[in-house]
Amino acid sequence: xxxxxxxxxxxxxxxxxxxxxxxxxxxxxxxxxxxxxxxxxxxxxxxxxxxxxxxxxxxxxxxxxxxxxxxxxxxxxxxxxxxxxxxxxxxxxxxxxxxxxxxxxxxxxxxxxxxxxxxxxxxxxxxxxxxxxxxxxxxxxxxxxxxxxxxxxxxxxxxxxxxxxxxxxxxxxxxxxxxxxxxxxxxxxxxxxxxxxxxxxxxxxxxxxxxxxxxxxxxxxxxxxxxxxxxxxxxxxxxxxxxxxxxxxxxxxxxxxxxxxxxxxxxxxxxxxxxxxxxxxxxxxxxxxxxxxxxxxxxxxxxxxxxxxxxxxxxxxxxxxxxxxxxxxxxxxxxxxxxxxxxxxxxxxxxxxxxxxxxxxxxxxxxxxxxxxxxxxxxxxxxxxxxxxxxxxxxxxxxxxxxxxxxxxxxxxxxxxxxxxxxxxxxxxxxxxxxxxxxxxxxxxxxxxxxxxxxxxxxxxxx
Amino acid sequence: xxxxxxxxxxxxxxxxxxxxxxxxxxxxxxxxxxxxxxxxxxxxxxxxxxxxxxxxxxxxxxxxxxxxxxxxxxxxxxxxxxxxxxxxxxxxxxxxxxxxxxxxxxxxxxxxxxxxxxxxxxxxxxxxxxxxxxxxxxxxxxxxxxxxxxxxxxxxxxxxxxxxxxxxxxxxxxxxxxxxxxxxxxxxxxxxxxxxxxxxxxxxxxxxxxxxxxxxxxxxxxxxxxxxxxxxxxxxxxxxxxxxxxxxxxxxxxxxxxxxxxxxxxxxxxxxxxxxxxxxxxxxxxxxxxxxxxxxxxxxxxxxxxxxxxxxxxxxxxxxxxxxxxxxxxxxxxxxxxxxxxxxxxxxxxxxxxxxxxxxxxxxxxxxxxxxxxxxxxxxxxxxxxxxxxxxxxxxxxxxxxxxxxxxxxxxxxxxxxxxxxxxxxxxxxxxxxxxxxxxxxxxxxxxxxxxxxxxxxxxxxxxxxxxxxxxxxxxxxx
Numbered sequence: 011x012x013x014x015x016x017x018x019x020x021x022x023x024x025x026x027x028x029x030x031x032x033x034x035x036x037x038x039x040x041x042x043x044x045x046x047x048x049x050x051x052x053x054x055x056x057x058x059x060x061x062x063x064x065x066x067x068x069x070x071x072x073x074x075x076x077x078x079x080x081x082x083x084x085x086x087x088x089x090x091x092x093x094x095x096x097x098x099x100x101x102x103x104x105x106x107x108x109x110x111x112x113x114x115x116x117x118x119x120x121x122x123x124x125x126x127x128x129x130x131x132x133x134x135x136x137x138x139x140x141x142x143x144x145x146x147x148x149x150x151x152x153x154x155x156x157x158x159x160x161x162x163x164x165x166x167x168x169x170x171x172x173x174x175x176x177x178x179x180x181x182x183x184x185x186x187x188x189x190x191x192x193x194x195x196x197x198x199x200x201x202x203x204x205x206x207x208x209x210x211x212x213x214x215x216x217x218x219x220x221x222x223x224x225x226x227x228x229x230x231x232x233x234x235x236x237x238x239x240x241x242x243x244x245x246x247x248x249x250x251x252x253x254x255x256x257x258x259x260x261x262x263x264x265x266x267x268x269x270x271x272x273x274x275x276x277x278x279x280x281x282x283x284x285x286x287x288x289x290x291x292x293x294x295x296x297x298x299x300x301x302x303x304x305x306x307x308x309x310x311x312x313x314x315x316x317x318x319x320x321x322x323x324x325x326x327x328x329x330x331x332x333x334x335x336x337x338x339x340x341x342x343x344x345x346x347x348x349x350x351x352x353x354x355x356x357x358x359x360x361x362x363x364x365x366x367x368x369x370x371x372x373x374x375x376x377x378x379x380x381x382x383x384x385x386x387x388x389x390x391x392x393x394x395x396x397x398x399x400x401x402x403x404x405x406x407x408x409x410x411x412x413x414x415x416x417x418x419x420x421x422x423x424x425x426x427x428x429x430x431x432x433x434x435x436x437x438x439x440x441x442x443x444x445x446x447x448x449x450x451x452x453x454x455x456x457x458x459x460x461x462x463x464x465x466x467x468x469x470x471x472x473x
Numbered sequence: 474x475x476x477x478x479x480x481x482x483x484x485x486x487x488x489x490x491x492x493x494x495x496x497x498x499x500x501x502x503x504x505x506x507x508x509x510x511x512x513x514x515x516x517x518x519x520x521x522x523x524x525x526x527x528x529x530x531x532x533x534x535x536x537x538x539x540x541x542x543x544x545x546x547x548x549x550x551x552x553x554x555x556x557x558x559x560x561x562x563x564x565x566x567x568x569x570x571x572x573x574x575x576x577x578x579x580x581x582x583x584x585x586x587x588x589x590x591x592x593x594x595x596x597x598x599x600x601x602x603x604x605x606x607x608x609x610x611x612x613x614x615x616x617x618x619x620x621x622x623x624x625x626x627x628x629x630x631x632x633x634x635x636x637x638x639x640x641x642x643x644x645x646x647x648x649x650x651x652x653x654x655x656x657x658x659x660x661x662x663x664x665x666x667x668x669x670x671x672x673x674x675x676x677x678x679x680x681x682x683x684x685x686x687x688x689x690x691x692x693x694x695x696x697x698x699x700x701x702x703x704x705x706x707x708x709x710x711x712x713x714x715x716x717x718x719x720x721x722x723x724x725x726x727x728x729x730x731x732x733x734x735x736x737x738x739x740x741x742x743x744x745x746x747x748x749x750x751x752x753x754x755x756x757x758x759x760x761x762x763x764x765x766x767x768x769x770x771x772x773x774x775x776x777x778x779x780x781x782x783x784x785x786x787x788x789x790x791x792x793x794x795x796x797x798x799x800x801x802x803x804x805x806x807x808x809x810x811x812x813x814x815x816x817x818x819x820x821x822x823x824x825x826x827x828x829x830x831x832x833x834x835x836x837x838x839x840x841x842x843x844x845x846x847x848x849x850x851x852x853x854x855x856x857x858x859x860x861x862x863x864x865x866x867x868x869x870x871x872x873x874x875x876x877x878x879x880x881x882x883x884x885x886x887x888x889x890x891x892x893x894x895x896x897x898x899x900x901x902x903x904x905x906x907x908x909x910x911x912x913x914x915x916x917x918x919x920x921x922x923x924x925x926x927x928x929x930x931x932x933x934x935x936x937x938x939x940x941x942x943x944x945x946x947x948x949x950x951x952x
Contacts, residue, residue, distance in 0.1 A: 050514075077863040107776070117786055121777020122849040124856030143859045173789025177814045180741040181792055187628050288739055290624050323562065328555055334614065337621035359621045385563065392565020395584045399516040404864055462739055 032071045034247045039255040041067065049426035050402050055412060056247055057422060060254070063261035064235025068412045068422050069250050070242040072405060078147050078243035079405035080140045082154050083413035085238075086231035087134040088209040089347065090269045096204075097175075097211015098219060098227055100131040104171045105163055105224055106138065110156035119153060131209045134347045135417045141406050144244040148253050154239070155257035158232055168221045179210045183466075187293045187457050190285075191355070192342075195295045197469055198283050199351055199453040203274035212468065233264035240413035240422070242405040274299075276349055280452040284364070286460035291337065292358035292367050293457040298450040300352035303345045303419055309431035310439040311352065314447065315343035316390050317382060317440065319354045323390060325381045326354065329374040335362055336370075347418055352447070364456055379444065384437045391432055398429050499674045499703025506712040507697065508872055509683040509690050510865040515585035518684040519693045521701065522873065523673050524716040526575035528649040528802070532656025532947065534668045536619070538572045539652040540660055541669035543615035545570045547606040549597075557601065564594045568601065574639070574651070575717055575802060576877055577673065581696065585689060599700045607662050616657050623654060623945050630737070630917045631793070634746040635810055637735055637944045638915040639801070642750060644950040646729065646911050647802060654945045674703060678716050680876045681707075682869045713885075715878035719803035728752075728911045732927045732934040735917045737941045743818040744917045745825055748808030749833060749910035750801050754878075755902075761884045762894045763902035764805050767839065769854045770846075770899075771832050772796030772809050777853065779838050780809050783828050790814075790821045803878045805906070807833065815918065819926055822916075826930035833907035839900040847896070855889045917941075 034056040036043045045057040058067040088099050106129065107116045120127040126141035142150050183193045193208055200206035241250055276299040287293070301307050319326045319341035330336040335358065342353040358367045401407040415424035505521075529535040546569075548557035561568065566583035581598060626632055636651075643649045650656065679701070683693040697707055755761040772780045773796050784794045791813040800806055813821035831838050842850075861867045874880040914931060916923050920938045927936055943949040 052513075075863055077860060117776040117781070118846075118849060119777075121774040122853045122856075124860045125773075125775045125777060125853055126857070126860050141860055141863075143856050146856075170787070170789040173814075173817075174785050174792045177742065177790070177812060178792035180814055181631075181812055184741040185630055289628055291621070322567075323558060328558075331618070332554065332614070334617055337618070337625055357625065359617065360624050385559065389559070389562025389565065392562070392584060393567075396516065396565050396567075396582065399514050399584055403512065403514055403516065403866075 032073070032246050034069075035251075038248065038251045040259055041251050041255070047423045047426075049408070049423060053402065053408065055408075055422065058251065060234070060258060060261070062263070063258065064233075064263045065258055065261065066238040066416055067251075067254060068238065068240040068409075068416065069245075069247055070405075070408060070412075071245060071247060071250075072243055075244045075405065076144055077405060078142050078144050078150065078241060078245065079409040080142065080147075080150050080154065080243075081137060081240045081406075081409040081413040082139075082158070083135050083137040083238050083240075083417045084232055085236045085417045086136055087132050088207065088211070089133050089204050089271060090231075091204050091207070091211070094215060094218075095223075096207045096215045097179075097209070098215075098223070099136055099231075100209045100211060101172065101175050101216060101219060102224055102227055103129050103131045103136050103138075104175055105168065105228075106157050106161065108167045108171055109162045110153065110160050111162065112156055113153050114162075116153070116157070123150065133205055133209060133350070135414065137410070137413060137417075139406060139410060147243075147245060148256070151253045151257045155261075158234060158237065158258075159261060161228060161232075163221055163224060165221050168224060172216060172219075175210075175216060176213070179213060179216070182210050183208070184463075187287060187289045187357075188355070190287060190463070191293050191295050191455060191457055193466075194283065194285055195297055195351070195353065195453060195455040198281055198455060199297055199299075200274050202272045203348060204271065205274070205346065205348065205350055206469070229264070233266065234258065234261045235263040235266060238413045238416040238422075240409040240416070242409040242412075271348065274349065276451060278451050280454070282454045282456070284456045284458050286462070286464045287457035288461065288463045289457060289459050291360055291459060292362060292364050294356045294358070294364075294367060294371075295342075295353050295453075295455045296356070296371070297351040297353040297453045297455075298447055299349055300343065300345060302349050303347050305345075307443060308345055309428065310435045310443045312343055312345070313387065313390060313394075313432065313435055314440050314443045315341045315352055315354075316393075317386060318378060320390070323393065325378050326356075326371075326374055328381075329377070330356065330370055333370070334359060335367060351453070364458060368454075368456075375448075379441070382437070382440065382444070387435070387437050387440060391435075394432050395429065398426075401425075499701055500676060501703065501705050503676060503704045504678050505681055505697050505701060505704050505707045506678065506716075506876070507681045507683060507693065507707050507709050508711050508869060509687075509693070509709070510869045511687045511690075512684050512865045513686055516582070516685060517585050517689055517692065518580070518582040519696060520578055520580040520682045521697070522680045522682070522716075522876065523577040523579070523676055524575075524679070524718065524877075525577055525672055525676055527572040527577070528574050528643050528647075528651055529668075530649060532650045532653055533659040533664055534672075535650045536652050536656035536660045537664045537668035538577065538672065540612065540615040540619055540657075541665055542570045542572060543618055544605050544607050544611055544665060545601060547611045547614075549600045549606055550604045551600065552606075554606070557597070560597050561594075564589070564591070566594060568598050575719070585686065591692060595696055595699050598696065599702075602700050607665060609662060612660060612662055612665065616660055619652065619657055620654065623652070627941050627944070630740060630742060630744040631810060631812060633735060633737075633941065633944065634744045634915045634917050635797075637733055637939070638746045638748055638913050640944070641731065641733055641913050641915070641950055642748070642801060642911065644947070645731075645952070646750070649802070650947070653947055655947050679704060680712060680716055680873065682873060684865050684869060711872050712876050713882035714875070716876050717803065717878040719878065728909055730912045730931075730934045732914045732916070732931050732936045734920045734923050734927065734936065734938045735915060735941050735944060736920045736938055737917050738919055740918050741815055742812045743815050743821065743923070744810070744812045745821070746797075746808070746810045746915040747825060747829060747913075748797055748801075748806055749907055749912045751805040751807070751906040751910050754803055755805070755881075758881065758884045758887060759894060759898060760902055761881055762892055763899045764799070766850070766854055766892075766894055767899040767903055768796065768799060768807060769857070770842070770850045771807070771838065774850060774853050777849075779832060780811075780828060784811055784813075784821070784824060788820070788824065790817050790824060800879045807903075807907075807910075818918065818922070822926045822930045833903050833910075836900040836903040836907070839896045839903070842896065855892070858889050
């Protein structure tokens with residue numbers, strides 16, 4: 011089967027939302043038109059810039075849907091955090107639900123709009139999203155604009171919400187093997203890059219943060235010129251620009267000095283760390299350094315990772331799960347702004363020792379080139395296509411992809427165009443990445459079953 | 474002899490000596506009800522819901538159905554797992570089967586490629602369903618996988634608390650078993666044929682849901698006709714009755730109150746699962762609205778809800794406060810799952826006891842609710858309905874809820890403008906049903922610390938202590 015994707019014809023376009031009479035002005039109030047994108051026939055995205063504030067805006071009109079997906083992404087994640095100040099970006103994400111002049115209790119307000127909202131903080135960005143009926147479009151814009159510039163924080167509220175973050179931290183890092191495994195993997199893989207510490211941060215750093223610190227963080231990072239808004243739903247372009255002008259029109263840019271993010275030396279000796287953990291079975295993560303998001307190699311890297319260790323289709327599950335060595339094998343390959351990790355995660359079957367798991371894994375890796383072929387590569391591309399189409403199905407899927415990629419890749423269409431890159435990857439390219447993958451510095455983190463988990467140990471950042 | 478055992482005995486007799494070739498084609502009198510949602514994107518998605526779940530009268534029955542999903546993943550009599558996967562990969566197709574508590578589901582999805590011949594794919598999934606690779610080796614492998622999955626489930630305190638609570642309810646109050654370690658031992662090719670394949674084949678009716686381009690609905694019909702050819706005709710359109718028959722006769726008459734401490738040392742959180750299962754499905758649409766809107770006020774409006782506000786927003790006791798699924802075996806099940814940090818477990822258990830009283834036993838929450846909150850929650854509830862109906866998948870799920878017996882067709886037909894209920898009605902509904910409900914609290918942690926706290930805050934609950942490992946065995950749930 012050769013490049014079957016070339017023959018994919020995106021049918022039934024006539025059924026998709028159309029722009030019908032919904033023109034996009036070149037200049038409107040403070041907004042300047044920048045671009046038009048069409049990630050799929052019938053799905054048309056307009057890009058605008060609010061000149062005075064530097065706020066980026068992406069709009070896709072879907073008449074008659076009755077709903078609005080509203081996403082605000084800020085260009086700040088834990089990537090900008092310094093040692094001793096970890097967890098602040100995520101902690102602050104929680105504070106963004108704690109009150110503005112017109113909306114003193116955002117949880118209740120958002121719940122009143124149908125309760126379809128959430129937010130997350132990753133290494134590279136912080137993203138807020140709401141799906142609401144179109145009737146409250148103006149209210150949502152007002153709320154989002156207020157919490158971008160007029161958030162109200164008291165000491166009492168700050169301490170209460172920090173309690174919830176402490177609970178989240180324990181849930182994410184301490185009490186599940188996968189949480190502990192991931193936390194420790196990044197701790198040991200990185201020496202100087204902030205990716206060393208996950209967005210949830212260290213407990214003592216969270217304890218040390220004050221309201222004053224949080225507000226200083228807010229002023230610096232939650233500026234309009236650090237944000238992208240993506241709105242998809244039942245509105246007309248001019249109507250959306252009017253709404254945004256009403257609530258964001260007076261905003262201005264903040265001075266911005268890019269924090270220095272130190273580069274990690276990705277060529278160093280392999281590391282193997284074993285940590286006792288209260289669990290029944292061996293858990294192992296085997297990671298190699300992976301290129302950053304914008305690397306041209308990225309698509310081939312992603313496909314290799316799926317071919318190797320996708321939980322259902324990959325080669326390693328067929329070798330290790332089917333042969334009763336592992337309970338599960340999964341890939342954990344997502345690409346960050348800076349070089350990060352391409353990871354294979356394994357959970358041993360009950361009774362399988364560390365050495366048995368490692369030995370079977372190493373043997374299986376050696377046989378991978380025999381399994382890899384062009385049909386399997388083309389096949390796995392179709393699963394990417396399926397996921398990509400699924401993302402387009404809902405307004406929120408499109409809005410999130412636009413905002414996420416605008417912030418991380420500086421290109422709202424990066425996620426949609428990625429499909430094109432995937433399509434063009436050849437078997438030779440995958441083989442070349444495989445050859446390279448085997449030579450990269452490795453970090454192997456193993457949780458060894460024990461009656462009691464070892465305490466968390468802080469690694470010292472190298473100066 | 475129980476009905477299921479009779480079927481098993483009969484099928485065992487019929488299948489002796491022909492293992493690997495017998496196929497239970499389906500009940501020719503049965504109908505397949507096909508409900509569709511048109512979506513223009515070239516993505517094909519078809520699901521089939523069998524009104525037969527894992528919760529069963531015997532452990533072996535539960536385990537056989539649960540393991541059937543593993544068997545189906547193993548390919549066909551003719552094709553190994555890898556050969557089957559390779560063939561599916563040429564279409565980017567995923568096919569799966571899973572046994573839930575009250576129902577089971579089969580599904581297939583793939584991107585639609587113009588000009589592609591789908592007949593080989595249809596033949597492939599037909600072969601997989603009708604002639605799976607069922608032999609001693611695949612059964613032993615499936616058992617090992619399930620055993621590992623059960624042991625692995627002990628690692629998550631949230632999952633452990635919820636699973637233990639539901640197992641307790643199922644075994645103690647309904648005499649129905651989920652998959653446990655004991656049940657795995659007896660599973661064989663024969664039991665899978667008799668208790669999974671045949672049990673599914675004998676169902677009176679099944680439901681199917683399709684999402685995709687209108688032009689490909691006929692492909693959905695072809696797949697159903699081929700793969701599930703033993704069943705009778707296909708009837709298109711939304712089905713407005715439940716296909717699931719719940720085991721009414723098994724429910725204990727006297728409601729019980731039990732606090733289960735799952736003994737696990739060294740935890741940094743104290744996960745709490747609390748639930749009450751009402752005696753029966755709401756009698757009319759007003760009661761149904763009381764259940765759904767009352768549940769929305771209490772927990773389903775997320776962090777704007779009563780539980781979210783009291784436990785997280787006001788006190789910062791826990792990160793997660795999740796309301797439970799609304800039904801257990803067709804009966805309303807209310808409550809929530811939360812994860813306070815261990816240092817705050819004393820305060821958290823006191824607060825959980827207070828909010829439970831205020832929400833259910835006295836239901837004062839509905840009396841003292843301010844006008845502003847009442848109005849906000851109404852808006853939230855109605856807006857949520859609009860948002861649910863904006864997505865093809867959610868629209869289909871809402872209609873499926875009727876077929877699964879979780880929503881009455883009368884209630885589903887009601888427009889939000891016709892929803893009407895008073896605070897007193899909601900309060901009365903929760904108070905009267907909670908008084909007769911079977912109640913279970915599960916707390917994961919150190920029993921020495923937790924026993925006195927539970928005795929103090931839930932004085933009328935009988936306390937049981939189960940070691941985490943033992944939650945996978947039947948003996949832990951026996952009186």
